[in-house]
Amino acid sequence: xxxxxxxxxxxxxxxxxxxxxxxxxxxxxxxxxxxxxxxxxxxxxxxxxxxxxxxxxxxxxxxxxxxxxxxxxxxxxxxxxxxxxxxxxxxxxxxxxxxxxxxxxx
Amino acid sequence: xxxxxxxxxxxxxxxxxxxxxxxxxxxxxxxxxxxxxxxxxxxxxxxxxxxxxxxxxxxxxxxxxxxxxxxxxxxxxxxxxxxxxxxxxxxxxxxxxxxxxxxxxxxxxxxxxxxxxxxxxxxxxxxxxxxxxxxxxxxxxxxxxxxxxxxxxxxxxxxxxxxxxxxxxxxxxxxxxxxxxxxxxxxxxxxxxxxxxxx
Numbered sequence: 001x002x003x004x005x006x007x008x009x010x011x012x013x014x015x016x017x018x019x020x021x022x023x024x025x026x027x028x029x030x031x032x033x034x035x036x037x038x039x040x041x042x043x044x045x046x047x048x049x050x051x052x053x054x055x056x057x058x059x060x061x062x063x064x065x066x067x068x069x070x071x072x073x074x075x076x077x078x079x080x081x082x083x084x085x086x087x088x089x090x091x092x093x094x095x096x097x098x099x100x101x102x103x104x105x106x
Numbered sequence: 107x108x109x110x111x112x113x114x115x116x117x118x119x120x121x122x123x124x125x126x127x128x129x130x131x132x133x134x135x136x137x138x139x140x141x142x143x144x145x146x147x148x149x150x151x152x153x154x155x156x157x158x159x160x161x162x163x164x165x166x167x168x169x170x171x172x173x174x175x176x177x178x179x180x181x182x183x184x185x186x187x188x189x190x191x192x193x194x195x196x197x198x199x200x201x202x203x204x205x206x207x208x209x210x211x212x213x214x215x216x217x218x219x220x221x222x223x224x225x226x227x228x229x230x231x232x233x234x235x236x237x238x239x240x241x242x243x244x245x246x247x248x249x250x251x252x253x254x255x256x257x258x259x260x261x262x263x264x265x266x267x268x269x270x271x272x273x274x275x276x277x278x279x280x281x282x283x284x285x286x287x288x289x290x291x292x293x294x295x296x297x298x299x300x301x302x303x304x305x
Binding site for chain 2: 017019020027033045049063078082089090094
């Protein structure tokens with residue numbers, strides 16, 4: 001529940017327990033796959049990446065209580081901006097460095 | 107069952123806390139960008155072992171799993187403390203803050219053991235590009251967790267001496283943002299560093 005002026009203080013236990021259950025599941029699967037190595041390496045890496053993205057969303061919504069209704073718009077804009085920067089830096093670095101690596105090896 | 111904030115907070119104060127929350131959120135986003143740079147560096151460097159130990163040689167999945175469990179549980183116990191705060195139950199806030207501190211301290215204990223063990227077996231940060239990037243990335247996260255532990259102690263003292271006043275509650279919520287944020291970074295660390303490392 002939101003206090004008149006916006007300071008959110010009301011918390012219930014439910015989202016934390018749901019978040020914990022989902023996070024445990026999303027952690028156990030990739031650790032299990034890495035420990036047993038039942039799937040080919042490439043497939044495992046893709047699954048790990050997908051589950052990590054899912055778990056980040058779980059943490060954002062159940063622990064940090066980020067959503068499109070109550071979170072102030074400027075916070076969401078800052079989050080979106082950070083994501084764009086992260087994408088450019090991580091994606092850009094990998095693209096450039098592995099392209100360079102490839103060209104120098106061949 | 108009176109809520110703390112509603113008792114004491116004036117609209118003007120609430121606005122100030124909201125501004126502080128936004129400022130702290132901006133700091134967290136800039137922190138996320140710093141971690142993204144370190145992740146990019148790690149991914150570029152991970153193959154450069156210079157004939158030294160590879161990720162497979164130095165990573166232990168059991169320890170990473172234990173570290174993950176401690177950090178994830180500490181996020182949840184902090185949430186329980188937040189629930190106690192909104193119920194105005196000071197004793198429970200103190201209890202769950204203490205539990206959160208112990209779980210976080212357990213994480214740091216394991217990590218220090220991991221780092222010293224690696225350095226002892228000749229896999230220190232000066233050995234190769236891969237290890238430099240590893241210690242920088244994981245060490246930066248560990249440093250953040252340590253700062254979080256100091257903050258939890260400060261928070262504990264404030265709740266203990268000042269009680270659940272509006273300014274204390276406001277700081278508590280920002281500590282929550284920080285603590286849960288570190289958990290998110292750790293999710294990326296085990297997904298990018300440890301799990302692909304042992305595959």
